[in-house]
C-alpha cells in the first residue's frame with residue numbers, strides 16, 4: 001500500500017498542533033468511567049497511516065467492559081465505525097472506509113489478518129495502545145482500510161467489524177449440515193453470529209434472557225428462546241458463547257454434547273473461577289474466537305444476506321456520548337450509535 005507523501009504528513013502534523021477535536025475518553029475518575037472532551041488533540045497519522053474523519057461509530061460490549069477496566073486501557077475507545085479518508089494515499093483519498101482494528105507498524109511482515117491479530121507488537125484500535133473512533137478523527141494504517149461500496153449505508157458499515165467477528169466463528173468452526181448450534185446470548189454480537197451461522201446450517205437456536213432481543217431475533221427469522229426454558233438434556237454440537245458474562249462458559253458447558261465444541265466470543269473485565277472438569281470429562285473442545293474477515297462481512301451486507309439496521313435502537317451526537325454509553329449498557333437498547341459533528 002502506498003505511503004502518505006512526506007509533504008502531506010508534515011502538513012497534517014502542523015494541522016494537528018493547531019486543532020482540537022471532540023472525543024470520548026476513558027477516565028476511571030469520572031462517574032461513568034468515560035467523559036466527553038471537547039478539545040482533545042487531533043491525531044496526526046504516522047508514516048503508512050491514514051487520517052479518517054469519523055462519520056458514524058457503534059458502542060459494543062467491549063467498550064462497556066473498557067470503562068470497567070478491561071485491558072487497563074486509557075484513551076479514546078471505539079473500534080466499530082465508518083469514516084472518510086481525509087489524508088491518505090491516492091487510492092484511498094476521499095473514500096468511505098471501514099478499518100480492521102489490529103494495527104502493526106508499517107513494513108511489518110504481518111500481512112494477513114491471522115498474523116496481524118496476534119502480532120506481539122500490535123496495537124488495537126480503541127482497545128490497546130491506540131486511540132479509537134469515538135472522536136471526530138482517528139488514524140489507522142492504510143493497509144487496514146477497506147473501501148465501503150456505495151450500496152452499503154453508514155449504519156450498515158458500522159456493523160462490518162462485529163459482523164466480521166461473527167464470520168470468524170464459521171471460519172474457526174465450520175458447521176456440518178445437520179449440526180445443532182446454540183448461540184448463547186441474544187445481544188448485539190449474538191444476533192450477528194446467529195444470522196451468519198443460519199446461512200450455513202438449518203439448526204441454529206438463539207438462547208437469551210432479554211424478551212426484547214429474543215423478539216427481534218424472531219423478527220429476523222431466527223429461532224430464539226429463553227435460556228432457562230431449554231429442555232433438560234438438550235445438547236448441541238456447537239455452542240457459541242456471546243453472553244458477555246463469565247456465567248456464559250459455565251452455561252455453554254452444560255449445553256454442549258460430549259465431544260462437542262464451545263466457541264468463546266465474550267471478553268470481560270475481571271477474572272472468574274470456573275470448574276473445567278466437565279470440559280475434560282465430556283472431552284469438549286473450547287476455543288476463543290475474535291476478529292474476522294472484513295471482506296466477507298462487506299459482501300454479506302452488500303448482498304443483503306444479514307440484517308443489521310433493526311439492531312439500532314438509538315443514535316446520539318458524540319457530545320452526548322456519556323449518555324449513549326449509559327443507554328448501551330441498559331437492556332432497553334441493542335446497538336447505540338455515536339455521531340461526531342459533520343465536516
Ligand SMILES: [Zn+2]
Pocket residue numbers: 060061062063079080161162
Ligand atoms: Zn466491538
